Structures are given as structure tokens and as C-alpha cells.
Amino acid sequence: MERPDEIDVVVIGAGQAGLSAGYHLRRLGAAFVVLDANERPGGAWQHRWRTLTMADVHGVADLPGMELPEHDQHDPARDVVADYFRRYEERFALPVIRPVAVDRVESDPAGTLLVHGRRGEHPVRWRARALINATGTWRSPFLPYYPGRETFRGRQLHTAEYPGPEPFRGRRVVVVGGGASAVQILGELAPIASTIWVTRRPPVWRTGEFDPDAGRAAVALVEERVRRGLPPQSVVSVTGLLLRPQEQRAAELGAYRRQPMFAAIEPDGVRWADGRFAPADAIIWATGFRPSVGHLAPLGLREPSGGIRLIARLDQHTPTTAARDHRIQLVGYGPSASTIGANRAGRVAALAALRTLQETPRPLEPVAATEDRRAEPAVA
Numbered sequence: 001m002e003r004p005d006e007i008d009v010v011v012i013g014a015g016q017a018g019l020s021a022g023y024h025l026r027r028l029g030a031a032f033v034v035l036d037a038n039e040r041p042g043g044a045w046q047h048r049w050r051t052l053t054m055a056d057v058h059g060v061a062d063l064p065g066m067e068l069p070e071h072d073q074h075d076p077a078r079d080v081v082a083d084y085f086r087r088y089e090e091r092f093a094l095p096v097i098r099p100v101a102v103d104r105v106e107s108d109p110a111g112t113l114l115v116h117g118r119r120g121e122h123p124v125r126w127r128a129r130a131l132i133n134a135t136g137t138w139r140s141p142f143l144p145y146y147p148g149r150e151t152f153r154g155r156q157l158h159t160a161e162y163p164g165p166e167p168f169r170g171r172r173v174v175v176v177g178g179g180a181s182a183v184q185i186l187g188e189l190a191p192i193a194s195t196i197w198v199t200r201r202p203p204v205w206r207t208g209e210f211d212p213d214a215g216r217a218a219v220a221l222v223e224e225r226v227r228r229g230l231p232p233q234s235v236v237s238v239t240g241l242l243l244r245p246q247e248q249r250a251a252e253l254g255a256y257r258r259q260p261m262f263a264a265i266e267p268d269g270v271r272w273a274d275g276r277f278a279p280a281d282a283i284i285w286a287t288g289f290r291p292s293v294g295h296l297a298p299l300g301l302r303e304p305s306g307g308i309r310l311i312a313r314l315d316q317h318t319p320t321t322a323a324r325d326h327r328i329q330l331v332g333y334g335p336s337a338s339t340i341g342a343n344r345a346g347r348v349a350a351l352a353a354l355r356t357l358q359e360t361p362r363p364l365e366p367v368a369a370t371e372d373r374r375a376e377p378a379v380a
Contacts, residue, residue, distance in 0.1 A: 004125035007031055009353045010115050011132045012105075012295075014096050015043025016063065017332035018134030019085060020346025022094045023064050025132075028354055033126065035117060036098040037139070041089055042082025044138035050076050051164040055246065056184055061343055063088050100124060105131060106298040111360065113327060129360045130353040132329045133296060134346075137289035144287055148265040155282040159185070162284060168193045172279055174270055176261075177286030178203050180241060183256070185286060187247035190255035196278055198259045198270070205241050229303030229323070291333055299325055310334065313352050320349040327356050 009025055011018050014036035025032045040046060054060075055073040060081055062068050066088055071080045089096050102117040108127070115126040141158040149156070159181045165188040173189055175182050178199035189195050243251055250256065262270040262278075269279040293301075293308065301308045301322045310319035310330060322328040329349035332342050 004114060004127040005033075006127045007033055008128065008357055009130045009132060010035060010113070010126050010128040011134060012102050012115070013043070013134035013136060013332065014038070014041065014085070014089070014094075014098070015045075015134060015136050015332065015342075016061070017136070017342035017346055018043075018132070019063055019088055019094065020343045021132045021134060021329075021331055021349050022096075022346075023088075023092055024347045024350035025353070026092055026094065028350060030350070030354060030357070032095065034094055034096045035100040035102055035115070035126075036096055037101045039099045040082065041086035041096070042078070043085060044136055045081035045085070046078050047138060047160065048076075048078040049162045049164045050078065051188060052077050052184070054080055056244075060084075064343055064347070066091060102135075102295045104295050104298050107325075129362070130327050130329070130356040132331060132349045132353055133293065133333070134331045134342075135292040135295075136332045137291055140290040140292045140294075141285075142288050142290050143285055146262065146265050148267075151267050152265050152280075152283065153267045154280055156285070157282075158285045158287070160289075165189050165192055168282055171281040172196075172269075173282045173284060174198055174262075174278065174280045175284045175286055177288065178241075178258075179286060179288060181288075182286035183241055183243070183247065185284060186255045187244075187250045190250035190253045195255050196259055196280070197256060198261055200261050203241050203256075203258060205243075229305050229307045229309030293330075293333070296328070299328065301325060301328065308333070312348075313355065314348055318345055318348045320345050321352050326352075327360070329353055 008030050009032040011021050011025070011032060011034040014022075014034050018034055018036070022032065022034050038046065053074050054071055054077050057077045060068055060077075063084075068084055069087075088094075097119075100117045100119050102115060104116050106114050106116070108114050113128045113131050115128060115131070117124050138160060141160045143158060159177075162185060168189055169192045172194045174196045175186050175189070176198045178201060182197065182199070186195055186197055243256070260272070263273040264271050265283070266277070269277055270283070271277045301324050303309050308330060309323040310333070311321050311323045312319040313321045313326065320329045320331055322330060329352050331345040331349045
């Protein structure tokens, strides 16, 4: 295998957090690349269902140095945000290389990091002295197991695969999950399908405006978990749920009368522990995602409690540094999983990565550049 490309900082992921980190690395004069698994710009947004419009999303924070362009609130969010990210990469000449699927990151005897991945069928490697992980959660949907799930004859899919409401017109649909995605999907389905909403816990509804103080309080709750090394919760999970005008029709139809979790899945529906049965043609698992950090496993970053503990080396309010390896920064993880949090964490992570460069000498042995290092940044 050819020698790996040598670079100061590798950023993995070109969503909101990765682009923010790239902007600050560029401004600070670092030598870096951004590796993105997608074939096109847009991060996870490009994979959202088409009927999710800009009026439906909870807000997309402006990336540093460039405002989100004006848009129609009825435009699909996946188109608006993906185009914004594309323009952003071009404007700041961010060195994004795609599609690169990172398989693993490991430490070598020289004290640097080896990033192994694939570009199509071709293996690629980078050697770096610092790494900013911005892989988010979209590629790690969580599907809980319930007895009989494999026997169901209808359609089962996760939010990540949800195509919009039309395929379910006239169908009986069970929606599982207590988050904002479940509320939005029920809002679309209830007027055209028979729906049942199932959650493990009763939903917590928010009646007042979500002002900056409430936002800071929610982020603080998530932040405390990553400081303790616990698996992170999403920011949305602690903000409460709000019915918007476009979901009022579903509320009038009774879509938000929640049922407790069923005990088992049968070929034609779901059954509760008390014997009640509900026939179903489809089950939509709006059960969230887990952080996509499996490629970091060789570094041994996890705590016994299951999460990656983060500390704040430069900004006491924004922990991004892995406690077990200060060369690793995580953004879009825990409290920085929101768009606003991702921007702030991107700046802090870039500064922390530069501190790592100052503290870590370059390897004594020169490393030859390969063809991938000479490739132009890929933008669409």
C-alpha cells in the first residue's frame, strides 16, 4: 500500500459542524482536508424527505461568514440547505474530498493518527496530527428490537428512509417514537391515513416560545452528559415538543393521543401486554439515531459508561476535546448536535486542533504525498 498523505488536520464530515470547523481552520492557516462520505454537498440534510419544507424545520443557523440565502418557506429543506452548503464550500475554497468512507482511525508509533478509508473501491489513507470528527448521527439510525419484528408482513422503515406521506395513503400506520420527527410525520400522515402513535414515555409538550434562555438550559443538560462520559442525548430530546400550525389538523383528528409501547409485533399488526391488538400495514420507527463514531473505536475513547467524555481545553462552555486523547475533537456530538451548537463547537475545535499542532512535533520521517493529496477539492 502507498504511503498515506500527510496533513496537519483531518476533518471527517462536511455537514454543519464540519464546514464550520473547516472555515475556522482555513482562517487560522492550518493545512487540512475534509473527508465526506456523501457524493454531493449537503450533509445529512440532502437525505431528508422531500415534503419536509423550510417551514417544518426547527431552524438552520447561518454558517460563519455567510448567511443562509433568502428562500421560500415551502421549498424542500433538503434542496435549500444542500445548495447553501455547496455555495459555502465554493466560496471559502474548503478542501472537501468526496466520496470518502472512513473505516477506522488509529494511532501509530510516531504519535500521529492514521485515517483509513475508501474512495470508491480504492483504499486511501491520511496521516494527521489532529482530527476533528463531525460525522453526526444520520448514518447510525437506532432500531429497537421487539419480539416478532422479523415476522411483520407489512412495511417497516426508519425515519432515515421515510419517503413522504403518499406511499401510506389509505394505510394503517403505527408511528413509534416520542421526538419531533414522529410529530412531523404524524402531522403529514393523519389527514390521509389511519395512524397510531406509540411511545415509551408520555410526551412532554412545550407551550411557550423557545427563547434563548430555554435553549441554553437545554444545551446545558446535554452538555453535562458528555462531560460525564455518558452517551449523549439530542438537544431536541430536552426541549419539549411543540405543535405548529401545519400539525393542528392532525391534532384535531386525534393523531397525538399517545399509546404506550406494544409488547410484540405480529405478522399483521402490534399487540400490547394487556392483549389489545392493532392491525397495521406499516410501522415507522421514529426512534432517533446514535452518534456515528464506530471508526474511532481503535483509539479507545469510550468511558465504561458507554459515551466519549469530552472536556473543554479552551472554552469552558464548549467541550469538544476527547478526554482520553486530546488530539481528537468531536463536533456535532451531544450539545453541539444542533445547528447553532455546531457552529460554536467548530470554532472551538479548530482552535483546540491548532493547540495540538503546537504541542505535537512533526514525525521525523518525511511522508510522500500520494495521488489523492494532489486531487482538487471536490465540489458539486
